[in-house]
């Protein structure tokens with residue numbers, strides 16, 4: 300059933316406004332491929348207004364930046380309370396606009412509410428150091444909010460990304476302009492209204508839906524934006540760094556893609572590893588940045604593992620994301636569905652063995668049968684490029700010596716996992732694998748209390764964990780002349 304659509308305009312300075320150009324764009328439901336509604340399409344003129352509002356809110360005395368930290372904490376907890384109150388509606392809307400199964404949407408919302416409370420509690424623990432400096436000076440540091448931050452969101456987990464970035468920036472005392480992904484703008488607008496209801500002052504959070512090439516690019520080039528926190532593709536991440544370099548050297552944090560290796564050693568429990576490996580790659584239709592999309596299985600268990608992996612994939616129930624008994628919904632868009640089907644064709648052409656799935660289901664909506672490829676080799680496209688779809692690629696691994704070389708043979712470095720009962724192998728893997736998140740005998744991992752982010756092309760900076768607020772803070776060293784004696 301179609302959820303009630305309450306907000307379709309831009310949210311600037313706590314007001315709902317049309318785009319200056321009057322333009323709108325459509326958002327579709329991936330379940331049927333039909334139009335849900337039209338949404339105001341922001342561009343440079345609207346980004347300029349939103350940045351002005353955020354700048355004014357940042358500089359206005361005692362409204363946000365100078366508000367007692369305990370009050371920022373209280374208001375962020377109030378925002379979390381409101382998300383909790385409206386969690387059912389938010390999950391339904393996320394599921395409708397994005398195609399995420401309703402259970403997964405609810406699970407993500409619950410976990411993000413916990414993160415919000417954790418992060419809110421960091422707001423009044425931002426503290427500097429006293430420094431034993433040489434000379435007759437008393438030296439200390441102040442940690443202060445960076446300023447106006449542009450938060451650019453992907454489509455694959457819209458509520459999670461909104462909540463994570465906004466809460467962290469606000470806990471630090473920054474003000475923000477959020478640019479949701481054009482494929483999934485609706486939940487960000489509902490969250491904007493909850494920001495207002497929570498009592499967070501006008502201008503602290505502004506939300507401008509629009510295209511990446513217009514609204515997104517204007518934000519990244521804006522001289523009054525001090526920082527961009529971006530989640531999305533490597534390609535756009537590089538454009539954002541370039542824009543920062545061409546303008547005011549704004550700070551940039553990037554959460555980008557992955558081609559994460561999961562290694563199953565001969566001594567692992569096969570049944571357990573099969574289950575985790577399937578969840579690791581098929582969850583959320585494979586549209587997960589930490590998807591275990593390169594699965595290396597050691598040779599003596601390879602045949603048994605492959606057989607069981609196929610059985611596991613066949614158990615996945617694909618269908619309407621509003622039905623909680625289904626596991627997998629549609630891909631987010633026709634373009635993404637075609638891209639994933641294209642990778643499946645390339646996998647077949649390059650000689651990988653497709654053992655199950657891989658076809659489009661029906662002609663309505665963007666559904667794909669979960670696919671399992673065996674006999675994948677390191678040089679094949681499906682072993683190198685991020686697919687972002689329900690495709691498991693199984694590669695054979697012979698010796699222990701191959702593990703690190705093959706795991707690290709990628710430009711990405713987001714997540715990595717190993718299943719083994721040998722603690723020494725696990726410890727060596729954790730130490731030497733080039734990835735920001737490492738899992739041993741489990742997959743995936745993403746506790747909100749732990750830092751999350753990548754090495755190499757997978758990004759810069761970390762979200763979540765105690766360190767997350769630091770990404771949004773400047774450190775100031777203060778030195779005061781101090782005579783040695785009275």
Ligand code: NAD
Nearest residue numbers: 452453454479480510511515516531532535554555556588
């Ligand atoms: P995308 O890079 O195409 O788009 C992401 C956002 O950037 C959208 O809001 C888009 O409008 C905006 N954008 C596009 N062009 C822009 C430009 N020139 N300037 C500024 N903004 C611009 O990525 P996507 O398709 O939305 O998401 C899929 C990708 O995101 C995958 O590669 C996935 O791995 C990655 N991802 C990473 C994480 C993580 O935490 N590391 C999480 C989710 C998704």
